[in-house]
Amino acid sequence: xxxxxxxxxxxxxxxxxxxxxxxxxxxxxxxxxxxxxxxxxxxxxxxxxxxxxxxxxxxxxxxxxxxxxxxxxxxxxxxxxxxxxxxxxxxxxxxxxxxxxxxxxxxxxxxxxxxxxxxxxxxxxxxxxxxxxxxxxxxxxxxxxxxxxxxxxxxxxxxxxxxxxxxxxxxxxxxxxxxxxxxxxxxxxxxxxxxxxxxxxxxxxxxxxxxxxxxxxxx
Ligand code: SF4
Numbered sequence: 466x467x468x469x470x471x472x473x474x475x476x477x478x479x480x481x482x483x484x485x486x487x488x489x490x491x492x493x494x495x496x497x498x499x500x501x502x503x504x505x506x507x508x509x510x511x512x513x514x515x516x517x518x519x520x521x522x523x524x525x526x527x528x529x530x531x532x533x534x535x536x537x538x539x540x541x542x543x544x545x546x547x548x549x550x551x552x553x554x555x556x557x558x559x560x561x562x563x564x565x566x567x568x569x570x571x572x573x574x575x576x577x578x579x580x581x582x583x584x585x586x587x588x589x590x591x592x593x594x595x596x597x598x599x600x601x602x603x604x605x606x607x608x609x610x611x612x613x614x615x616x617x618x619x620x621x622x623x624x625x626x627x628x629x630x631x632x633x634x635x636x637x638x639x640x641x642x643x644x645x646x647x648x649x650x651x652x653x654x655x656x657x658x659x660x661x662x663x664x665x666x667x668x669x670x671x672x673x674x675x676x677x678x679x680x681x682x683x684x
Contacts, residue, residue: 482622482629485597487531487684494597495683500542507543507555518555525569526562528590529684537562570676579667582655586610587645589678594656597629600681601642604635609644610653645674 483494503520507513520541526533540546541555561569573580583591587606592598595607595618608615619635628634655663 480625481627482625483597485630487529492597492683494593498593504543507541507553513543513555514551514553516554518553520555520557522557522559523561524559525564525566527565528680528682531684532562535559535562566677566680570672574670574672577666577668577670579664579670580673582652582663584673584675586648586652586656587675587678589675590680590682592682596682598681598683600679601638602645602679603681605639605642606644606648608639610648611657 479493484491486492489496489500507518507520518541524532524535526535537559539557541557543553544555545551545553546555581591583594588603594611595614596603599607604615615635618629622628622634630638655661
C-alpha cells in the first residue's frame with residue numbers, strides 16, 4: 466500500500482474546522498482530502514515517470530472568482546518535465562472551464578444521464594455533503610436528511626470553540642433557512658448509501674430540481 470509521509474510521526478489535529486477561504490493553508494480540507502492525495506499518488510508511483518500523463522478536472526470559471534483565474538491547460542502541480550533528478554511529464558486539462566451551467570446540463574441531457582440523487586433532492590452543486598461552503602439552506606437540508614451527522618458537526622464546533630463560518634455557529638446559520646422541498650425518501654436513502662445500484666442512463670430525462678439553484682461549494 467502506498468504510504469506517503471512516513472509512519473514515524475505522531476498523529477495530530479488542529480481541532481479546528483477548515484476555514485472558509487480560497488487559501489488552501491486555511492482551507493486545509495481541499496488539500497488533505499483531494500489535491501495532495503492525487504499529488505502523492507503521482508509523485509510516488511513509478512508508472513507516472515514514463516510517458517505522459519493527463520489529469521482532467523471539472524472546475525468552471527463561473528463557479529468563483531478564484532476559479533475564473535485557473536488556466537484551461539497547464540503543467541500539473543506534479544509536473545517535472547524539466548527535472549534534473551526525476552523527470553515526469555504531467556499536464557492538467559480543465560475541459561469545461563469556460564462552460565456555462567446551461568452547457569453542463571445540456572450535455573448531461575443529450576447523453577440521458579441520470580445525475581446523482583442529491584441533485585434531484587435539490588443540491589445545485591455537489592462536493593462534500595457537509596462542505597464548509599454550504600449555504601444555510603444546504604445545511605438545513607443536511608440536518609433534515611441526516612440529523613445525526615449535522616448534530617455531530619455542530620457539537621464539534623462548540624467543542625473546538627471555533628465555527629466553520631467566520632461569525633456564526635451552524636445552529637445559528639440554519640435559523641430561518643429552508644430545507645429543499647419535497648425530498649423523496651428513496652432519493653435520500655440513495656444519497657446516503659455508499660453504493661449505487663440504480664440506473665445511470667434513462668429514457669425520460671428530466672432536469673433535476675437542484676439545477677440552476679444554489680451554487681454553494683468550494684471557491
Ligand atoms: S468540498 Fe468543501 S468541505 Fe469538501 S474538501 Fe472541498 S472545500 Fe472542503
